[in-house]
Amino acid sequence: MKEVILKLEGVHKKFVASKKSFRKKATFVHALNDISLEVYRGETLAIVGESGCGKSTLGRVANKILDVEEGEVYFDGINITHLNTKKMLKYRKKMQVIFQDPYGSLNPRLKIRDLIGEPLLVHSEMNKNQRENKVKELLNIVGLSEEHATRYPHEFSGGQRQRVGIARALSVNPSLIIADEPISALDVSIQAQILNIFKELQNKYDLTYIFISHDLSVVEMISDRIGVMYLGKLVEIADKNNLYNNPMHPYTKALLSAIPVADPTRKKKRIILNGDIPSPIDAPKGCPFSTRCPEVMDICKNKMPELIKLSDSHSAACHLIKK
Amino acid sequence: MKNLLTIKNLKTEFKKDKSSVTAIEGVSFDIKEGEIVGLVGESGSGKSVTSLSIMSLLGEQGKVTEGSVEFKGENVLDLSKNEIRKLRGGKMSMIFQDPMSSLNPVLKIGDQLMESSKLHLGFSKAKAKEHSIKMLDLVGIPSPENLMTRYPHQLSGGMCQRIMISMAMACNPELLIADEPTTALDVTIQAQIMELILELKEKKNMGILLITHDLGVVAEMCDKVLVMYAGRIVEKANILDLFKSPKHPYTKGLIASVPKLGSGNSELPFIEGKVPSLENMPKGCKFSPRCSSAIDICFTKEPKLVKISPNRECRCHLVKEIEEKES
Numbered sequence: 001m002k003e004v005i006l007k008l009e010g011v012h013k014k015f016v017a018s019k020k021s022f023r024k025k026a027t028f029v030h031a032l033n034d035i036s037l038e039v040y041r042g043e044t045l046a047i048v049g050e051s052g053c054g055k056s057t058l059g060r061v062a063n064k065i066l067d068v069e070e071g072e073v074y075f076d077g078i079n080i081t082h083l084n085t086k087k088m089l090k091y092r093k094k095m096q097v098i099f100q101d102p103y104g105s106l107n108p109r110l111k112i113r114d115l116i117g118e119p120l121l122v123h124s125e126m127n128k129n130q131r132e133n134k135v136k137e138l139l140n141i142v143g144l145s146e147e148h149a150t151r152y153p154h155e156f157s158g159g160q161r162q163r164v165g166i167a168r169a170l171s172v173n174p175s176l177i178i179a180d181e182p183i184s185a186l187d188v189s190i191q192a193q194i195l196n197i198f199k200e201l202q203n204k205y206d207l208t209y210i211f212i213s214h215d216l217s218v219v220e221m222i223s224d225r226i227g228v229m230y231l232g233k234l235v236e237i238a239d240k241n242n243l244y245n246n247p248m249h250p251y252t253k254a255l256l257s258a259i260p261v262a263d264p265t266r267k268k269k270r271i272i273l274n275g276d277i278p279s280p281i282d283a284p285k286g287c288p289f290s291t292r293c294p295e296v297m298d299i300c301k302n303k304m305p306e307l308i309k310l311s312d313s314h315s316a317a318c319h320l321i322k323k
Numbered sequence: 324m325k326n327l328l329t330i331k332n333l334k335t336e337f338k339k340d341k342s343s344v345t346a347i348e349g350v351s352f353d354i355k356e357g358e359i360v361g362l363v364g365e366s367g368s369g370k371s372v373t374s375l376s377i378m379s380l381l382g383e384q385g386k387v388t389e390g391s392v393e394f395k396g397e398n399v400l401d402l403s404k405n406e407i408r409k410l411r412g413g414k415m416s417m418i419f420q421d422p423m424s425s426l427n428p429v430l431k432i433g434d435q436l437m438e439s440s441k442l443h444l445g446f447s448k449a450k451a452k453e454h455s456i457k458m459l460d461l462v463g464i465p466s467p468e469n470l471m472t473r474y475p476h477q478l479s480g481g482m483c484q485r486i487m488i489s490m491a492m493a494c495n496p497e498l499l500i501a502d503e504p505t506t507a508l509d510v511t512i513q514a515q516i517m518e519l520i521l522e523l524k525e526k527k528n529m530g531i532l533l534i535t536h537d538l539g540v541v542a543e544m545c546d547k548v549l550v551m552y553a554g555r556i557v558e559k560a561n562i563l564d565l566f567k568s569p570k571h572p573y574t575k576g577l578i579a580s581v582p583k584l585g586s587g588n589s590e591l592p593f594i595e596g597k598v599p600s601l602e603n604m605p606k607g608c609k610f611s612p613r614c615s616s617a618i619d620i621c622f623t624k625e626p627k628l629v630k631i632s633p634n635r636e637c638r639c640h641l642v643k644e645i646e647e648k649e650s
Contacts, residue, residue: 050509050510050511050512051480051509157597159597187365187366187536187598188365188536188537188538188577188580188581189365189576189577189580189593189594190365190593190597191580191582192580192582192591192592192593192594193593195582195591196590196591196593199590214509214510215510216510216584217539217581217582217583217584218582220582220584221582221591244584254511255510255511256584257514258510258511258513258514259510259539259584260513260514260517260537260539260540260542260543261539261542261543261583261584262538262539262541262542262566262578262581262583263542263566263583264542264543264562264563264566265563265566265567270514270518272514272515272518273511273514273515275465276479276481276482276512277479277509277512
């Protein structure tokens with residue numbers, strides 16, 4: 001039996017987009033619309049989608065950086081939805097975040113030693129010496145050397161900074177790491193290095209990852225299961241084989257066919273979607289994908305499809321599936 | 324087909340404090356009509372400097388110190404500022420990487436679009452407007468009349484990139500330089516834009532220089548590829564040859580490190596280290612510190628770009644050995 005480490009139940013999150021005056025009603029961006037999912041211990045769940053689909057918000061809600069409006073979040077079987085900051089500290093130690101932009105997420109005024117030691121200062125009772133030893137150990141784990149400890153972030157390249165970000169997240173021995181587009185700001189040859197580190201660490205420390213990305217070809221290498229999001233909705237979630245070989249939702253199909261393949265001999269027919277992603281402020285009624293879907297039916301425009309379970313490891317939200 | 328653009332031995336330097344650094348050196352290639360040439364490499368390899376040198380957009384600090392850029396038989400570098408201004412945006416035009424910040428945020432889309440056709444084609448305001456609407460229609464924008472009065476911040480990234488493309492296409496350019504035209508966009512939008520560029524190329528028979536770091540995009544769009552590393556072209560080949568049998572160790576590493584769909588859970592091969600900075604270029608072959616098959620000569624002497632077959636060139640000391648091994 002797979003052990004559930006993180007569970008979201010019917011989570012909603014809205015952001016106020018604009019409130020022009022007291023009398024007018026505020027408009028909202030519905031960033032997460034009724035999301036339910038489970039993350040199992042030791043697996044990598046990838047969340048994929050285009051910009052504005054709510055994937056980063058999902059990561060933040062899971063870690064309680066953001067509070068949810070409706071729904072519940074469970075971590076290790078404990079409901080953390082309404083915990084206050086102080087009580088949350090204990091759980092936050094167990095789930096760490098790695099951010100997208102390795103340039104913006106490290107304080108330029110702190111030395112690497114202090115950056116990596118900072119979580120230890122908050123979450124552990126180590127003294128200065130112990131912390132320094134731990135930092136050295138962590139630097140070695142992520143493939144940097146000990147003399148890097150006294151340098152500043154600007155002296156590092158993007159790939160090295162992302163390694164620092166990983167070391168920082170690892171410092172407090174978390175069981176869940178939420179990685180928000182950790183490699184999209186890096187060059188191809190560096191991406192491969194960082195991805196390999198992710199895999200290596202997972203085996204070594206039995207980590208669970210939520211890996212947020214927009215790139216389905218990167219995700220295939222690292223993940224066990226993949227969730228596809230569109231405009232705040234989870235439209236399909238499946239294990240890797242099912243998703244790549246047997247995608248059910250038209251959006252997943254389009255997304256897969258849109259990936260450019262580094263093989264000029266392979267000529268495939270591509271599904272070109274019409275139009276842009278609608279603004280999440282006035283998202284379409286009914287299925288969020290109905291405005292661009294090549295197989296749209298009348299019912300799609302009025303009724304939101306539910307997430308239907310196709311097999312134990314495959315669910316999709318589409319009206320076409322019932323037929 | 325005749326050559327549209329011929330670049331010979333281009334060298335560009337940038338002033339830094341009192342000395343100068345060389346950003347690109349010995350860059351030579353040509354683009355024919357109706358051909359898409361891809362320029363690939365990691366960040367800092369000199370892709371964008373090459374395109375800016377062609378367009379004479381280097382700014383105060385940069386200067387082309389050697390070589391020539393011939394556009395339809397005329398050396399662009401010899402032209403005066405006014406003459407080049409007539410060419411730029413007219414016969415030669417460019418699509419920039421970041422569509423959101425390349426458009427002027429305080430001008431309406433219409434005003435920005437009409438500027439080039441008024442300037443280069445001498446259209447009146449009314450005619451320029453008509454022409455711009457036609458261009459917007461060409462790039463697949465629904466209800467273009469409404470769009471003319473909007474501001475860039477009201478539009479999505481994909482829309483802005485379409486506008487950048489229609490702006491670049493407005494004066495029927497013969498040469499289009501597209502600097503990472505789809506990098507800032509989502510995959511489904513990227514697919515739309517790539518399709519659009521291919522379609523426009525067919526219609527107008529332009530020559531296109533496509534700059535990108537994404538080998539997938541290159542494989543789907545280009546006829547010829549130039550691989551750049553540390554300011555030098557290290558390999559030149561037809562698209563099929565490059566992916567079938569990459570010759571330079573850097574190209575091999577680059578192609579191997581791209582995650583492929585259907586490859587499963589296997590570990591990705593990667594290139595150790597990073598691109599050297601302009602001030603600390605290694606002696607000898609610029610790739611030697613990262614190269615797994617480097618021999619002694621690689622660290623002392625820089626290899627030349629050698630022709631290995633009619634359409635292929637490679638800059639590596641080991642090329643002969645690789646050839647022998649494979650044959």
